[in-house]
Amino acid sequence: MSNLNQPQSETKVRPVGGTENSWCRAVPGGTGITVLGILLSKPPNISNLQNALHKLQISHPILRAKLHFNTSTTTFSYIIPPNPHIQIQPFDFQSTAEILRTVSETDPSRSLSSLHLILEHEMTRNDWSMTVPESDSGTDVFFASSYALDDGAIVMVMRLHTSACDRAAAVALLRELLSLMVGEKREKVELDSDGEIGLGIEEYIPNGKANKPIWSRGVNMLGYSLNSFRLANMDFEDIDSPRISRIVRLKLDQDHTSRILEGCKSRGIELCGVLSAAALIAARSFKALPNGQWEKYMVVTLIDCRSILQPVLSNNHLGFYHSAILNSHDLSGGEGLWELAKRTYNSFANSKKNEKHFSDMADVNFLMCKAIENPGLTPSSSLRTSIVSVFEEPVFDNFDDEKQEGIALKDYMGCASVHGVGPSIAIFDTIRNGCLDCTCVYPSPLHSREQMEKLVGEMKKILVESLEI
Template sequence: MAEQDGVAAAAKAAQPKSRPVGGTEYSWCRAVPGGTGITVLAILLSKPVDIPLLENALLKLQIAHPILNSKLRYHAATNSFSYLTPPTPRLQIQPFDHSSTAEILLRRAAPSSISDFHLILEHELNRNTWHNPDPSSDSEADTFFASVYDLNGGKRVLALRLHTSACDRATAAALLTELLHPLVGGGGQEEGTQREIESEGEVGLGIEDYIPNGKANKPFWARGLDMLGYSLNSFRLSNIAFHDTESPRASQVVRLTLGKHDTRRILDGCEARGIKLFGVLSAAGLIAARASKELPDHKYEKYAVVTLMDCRSILDPVLSTNHAGFYHSAILNTHDIKGGEDIWEVAKRSYTSVANAKNNNKHFSDMGDMNFLMGKAIENPGLTPYSSMRTAFLSVFEDPIIAITHHQLGLEDFIGCSSVHGIGPTIAIFDTIRDGELDCACVYPSPLHSRHQMQGLIDDIKRILLQS
């Protein structure tokens, strides 16, 4: 009998585990086929890459975080998705030698000032493994892919590409930290914490299942009024000029960097006013957008800003910072901007509107509304100006990623961001404070906006920040 029980237990353990996706995860499953929600962590290395060692490190990450070892399965009959998690990881790195990499770079026409590393990042943002050409049939795809590209001068780019339903920005940052330890012989010091949470190969639940009791409650009439308000406001929102509304779209990136001195000045300014960095980034973006139109100073324009916040520390139970998955919520605010406004006044308004919404639990109570509106925009692009699928001018994160560049380990550079060329904002700002310097990857849809246009806008944002 004991032997039979052991065989049964072994057979059960060898079976893939499955769970349906949650509400927010489902929104990302619908968005990614259109081009929004492909998360990429690109890492520039100056030292040779030991592929077997790297593959082993990535497999350990999948064991520690089962959602990264999962397949997303689409069920055509019910138009639903689920995570299917096999008992053992199987990720293999896709290598691109020097000639293959050169071919990819040749196809990406760009100014000579843009580095090969930058172009590989954009290439990965537009590799959509999750586009199902036949939605009437079942399909499945991995949530996690890895590639290595050979560049000139003996440099390599390690690109990790993940489905955003399984990897928000906090997950990507944790992966970078966890990956460095085994590669340099440091081991995984937080492995025990990971396995306490993500035990026995189970994929953690969706964010909705961790919301503290009562925090997501909203009366039916209030939900109806909010939905009506969001819908009516969307017709009043301003955008910067579109360049090409007809051609197929892809995500491109403009990078905004500030030195240590200027970064410190801005952070000190935020601290003195009791606000966070996202407030001043939002303000600079709104002022630059309004200024690009050369309107009379007294004329107001209304812009929407989506602020994303990592909810792990306020869920029930509290999740660790390295718990893999998508555990961000979004708050949508609109702002009326006129000419000649002071950046710190706009920054204070931007921060206060988010803080007030958060105090009223709108990051939880409006989660279903945001997902519903996102789905409607995907189904009906014509509801947005020129079918652009722009739902806001700007998206920012409540807190930046704080990171260190490990040059002594051969880590020269890294960028983490997600694609936005399906549904999404005009600009998504992924901000990092790295070695004390502000480094923002600003992602936008091309050719809806041209590289020249967006570079000019980001240059204006930088100038406004420096003048602050």
């Protein structure tokens, strides 16, 4: 076991795995920029914060990695320097005010929080937008910035390449940082015995789980491809303009959240089924189609595989260890929320039971890369692969008041960009102190903020009204 206070003595290099490679291909186009933002009512000690980030880079080698592209082999690899090197980029009040003005000018009638607008801004900061990095040493996968607000508050943002940080890793990273900021004794962090960067998810799949006959793989690939041409989408508002990711937030109070979770438990389903069902019903309702007219929608469900890999990985093992399951669903109008939620969840659960999160992993990665290379294979060249993406399990966070006061924490959000290849709406759900809080990300101006606020508002209405039946 390496000493966390002692960085490694030499630079390490590891080729990216198959799933990591698909994200390396996706991020230059705008999908897979992970952002974590925390709003503090008073400035932290920047020196202490810088030290905390260095500790994270020492304990998690992937955070000090640089992503390198080899032009001769057209392959990516991680270069891991021996020492932590992240530096916080500060933005003073004037710089922050100009950024907020620029981000909000397209929606002058809407009052969005500074944290909200800064996260939208950070999702446009794509240091990986060039296929070939400017430096032969590669491009960092981890950046940090601080934004000074006019009331003395500070927004701290961590921005990461998704190949190195999936949602579970982002949650673990945020919790570790907050614990360091309040001066708690840090929990033991599990590392590889030699302290090296972990391997790609494919190297940890249990033996035989990813096996699939060639003919079966071909049939599945054909099925996915043909099915995509029959999928319904939300109306696209602007298919030509350059895209960025925007956010709409969906919140429910403690009572509504508790009753929805109880409804899930009594029906043997998870929250992801309810959220995907609400999104499908809301999306179809905007089309004013007659009942009985069928449409097919795609739902992508993301699974954190750490607990089912071999060996089992801890929750704070950073990297990308999620897998995706794709399920299509036919809607004819008139579906009730709980009926559709049970159908969507059972479809996902059956696919997972049949190990499709492992056996279809290579196929899904291949299709993702093909869509990136050939946008014309998607409707209106929109790069939309599904109507919605959800996570199998929500994040449960009970950050108590005492902790919050210790670091002056007022709010925090986390999500990833989707304006390249991806869904029309990606839902990052958290149960925060008993209340549902969803950060819903969408590609703009392919979809407008007005359109997506209306969709999310309808989803909330559907969720609340389902509790009155």
